[in-house]
């Protein structure tokens with residue numbers, strides 16, 4: 363299953379399904395909750411056509427403050443209403459001092475943060491009555507770390523029982539920006555917990571820095587890392603994220619096709635077993 | 637035991653810097669990378685405000701506008717978990733802090749209210765209208781209105797004009813009706829007189845046109861044949877525009 367992030371810019375094309383044919387769609391519930399009118403109709407049309415996965419933005423699971431109960435209540439009813447198969451979020455925070463910052467901020471890799479986050483994930487999972495798939499975010503600086511990123515993630519996953527959303531492009535970017543080996547990092551993750559994969563484009567803005575833009579085609583070395591990665595895991599849904607600098611649909615379709623071909627080759631054995 | 641601050645303290649410092657730009661100490665954080673976060677967030681907030689308030693932004697000198705957005709984000713804790721509602725918090729903040737006077741833009745809150753209402757009406761959750769039929773007596777049958785609307789009152793005619801000098805000259809009582817077209821979802825706005833604004837409020841409460849006209853003298857309004865004719869002409873036109881849906885069955 364290779365899906366595409368649903369965006370207003372190409373909603374018509376996805377609904378008509380003539381130029382682009384993802385196996386499923388993904389969107390952020392925050393962008394579609396409490397909405398009526400034109401976009402509500404469009405959402406209903408696209409949801410009738412494709413299976414839906416949701417990828418949240420505002421849960422801010424690493425925040426010092428308590429989760430927003432009202433927000434969670436809406437998320438729960440939204441996930442039920444649209445029969446959402448996977449709800450994913452980020453190993454990150456975007457809110458502090460009760461103020462939203464609308465960006466995914468890096469958690470300090472520290473034991474107190476890992477314990478806090480694991481507790482929060484459990485709390486949300488219990489409330490929603492479903493596991494969360496937590497994405498390893500791209501980040502541009504560590505914040506006063508006391509442990510390695512991999513130990514931090516493993517600790518959170520193990521203690522909370524959550525699943526992982528492996529964004530291969532994020533790992534590629536982080537490995538470049540923080541000078542580590544992407545394959546070695548992936549090998550050390552609890553790979554049996556990977557429930558979902560993201561793929562996206564990036565941009566190198568200086569000799570030392572790559573930005574996670576979601577505004578470019580997937581880079582070749584990220585395809586290579588993807589191919590290597592999926593050999594290590596069981597088949598899971600794969601999503602192409604394209605949020606900016608939207609190209610013509612055939613270009614996006616070509617990326618979907620390339621991803622599908624790789625999945626088919628690497629997961630052939632699983633398909634036969636299944 | 638660690639000599640470093642604990643995680644909530646680090647998060648507080650990190651986000652305070654992102655919001656205010658005030659220097660902070662964060663062990664292990666590369667300053668240029670912290671700046672990257674601050675700038676990314678600033679751009680996002682600025683873009684959100686500029687796409688929500690294109691007229692306001694175009695009519696305020698760039699540095700003044702940027703200062704307003706910066707002050708808002710630094711001092712106000714944004715509570716909306718949906719980015720598209722962030723401009724509402726900006727508008728509310730401007731009103732609460734009396735920015736019309738502070739920035740010497742007397743029509744600022746009117747302009748923000750007008751631009752926000754368009755977004756709000758476009759996005760608002762669907763509201764099922766009451767049952768209606770397409771024929772009835774314009775004077776005597778209660779009308780059924782499209783419930784997806786906002787009626788705004790302004791001191792300045794910001795729906796017609798954006799130039800400062802002209803706006804300031806036309807201070808008064810202005811009314812604008814915004815409603816969402818059921819078929820297309822587009823928002824239409826109509827400048828209306830104080831009388832028609834009163835009529836709409838009463839119609840929405842289920843009062844008939846006849847009763848509204850009978851009550852008018854108590855408001856000091858002289859009811860003439862022309863007023864009645866104009867009122868009915870407006871309502872017929874608003875039926876074409878899908879604001880008046882029809883008549884109560």
Ligand SMILES: [Fe+2]
Pocket residue numbers: 497529560603
């Ligand atoms: Fe992602």
